[in-house]
Amino acid sequence: MSPGKTHTSDTPRRIANAALAAFAEYGFDGATTRDIAKRAQVNQGLITYHFQSKEALWRAAMDAVFGEVDDMLATMEEQVAGKTTDEQREIGIHAIVSFFASRPETVRFMVELGRDQSGRMAWLVDRHLSRVYARLPFLSDDRHRRAHEFYLLAGAAALIFAARDECVRLTGVDPANDEAVAYHSQMLARMFSSGL
């Protein structure tokens, strides 16, 4: 905590985090800058001051999520060093499932942009997703196989958390607790290792 003048306002960060929560809940179109301002406890005008537009704010929010993705990947790479491919896969899957459990909105954004003419999908792929895609150590090197493995894994890992409330109502099971996360991760790891 630097005292005095050195402390620049954390308002942009607060706004970006509020935006992330709002976009996660309502999607890009459903979220409103007024609601975001309210969540961040500032007025709406400040959003335009710190970010030029709703879309620029969305990009800032994406930078924030994928910052966390990078942290997760860095931790994973440490844990994975020197391990066999099988061990790498199990560790990696557990890390990914845990991440999706804590940030279920991540896959929500991917799905929301699946069909997209706004240019946001292209931005997200070029700026963040392609880096993540290249960084997963335990996926196949074959181009086709890698693509299918990636989406099999991401979908299987993430959907139950992205649709948490629905899952609760549909099945009576709440996936958002440590026990359920471990169970999900275990099942997925077993499927992935034996099925390839």
Next chain:
Amino acid sequence: MSPGKTHTSDTPRRIANAALAAFAEYGFDGATTRDIAKRAQVNQGLITYHFQSKEALWRAAMDAVFGEVDDMLATMEEQVAGKTTDEQREIGIHAIVSFFASRPETVRFMVELGRDQSGRMAWLVDRHLSRVYARLPFLSDDRHRRAHEFYLLAGAAALIFAARDECVRLTGVDPANDEAVAYHSQMLARMFSSGL
């Protein structure tokens, strides 16, 4: 084709189909009734006439998709009759993957409603999803296990198609052709049968 008077207007059906396409592309909030009217080649006022509100129109669109889901399930059940559980699973997975490839918006709707206070999620679960969930023959009977299997399967089966354009840009692989669908289905079936 019934001639003369017997032919009632198919306008409501056209509107519902246009709405389905629009909701799939833009989400509930992003889709506009004006765009839907344009797609259905009618004017906007007719939407209010045939459906009372945007939300009622959305429900009609959901009824249309899940009508197709029911058709898919009926066909699956025919093919599956008298088979072993392993065979049932392979047939079932292929049917599900093919369906998601042809109607990738289905899982988009599930994800969009994952966190939802509007009441649409509850409606969709009670009206359609719970029936589908109960109808899958090859899932475990254990309540917890069944929930995780369902979302593992649905996510793994659907995401690559729901995020098709993204997949193309990210991986260079287009999942939306018969060969890719068969490949995806094969990988998923192998994972699912050996991993349980």
Next chain:
DNA sequence: GTCTATAATTAGATAGAC
């Protein structure tokens, strides 16, 4: 840097002619 007030646009829904 933060606020209030408002402009400009667009949304869903309505009214009423045909």
Next chain:
DNA sequence: GTCTATCTAATTATAGAC
């Protein structure tokens, strides 16, 4: 049943005081 025209409300973005 289908259309045109319009209302009301909500949205993003801007202008300008402090």
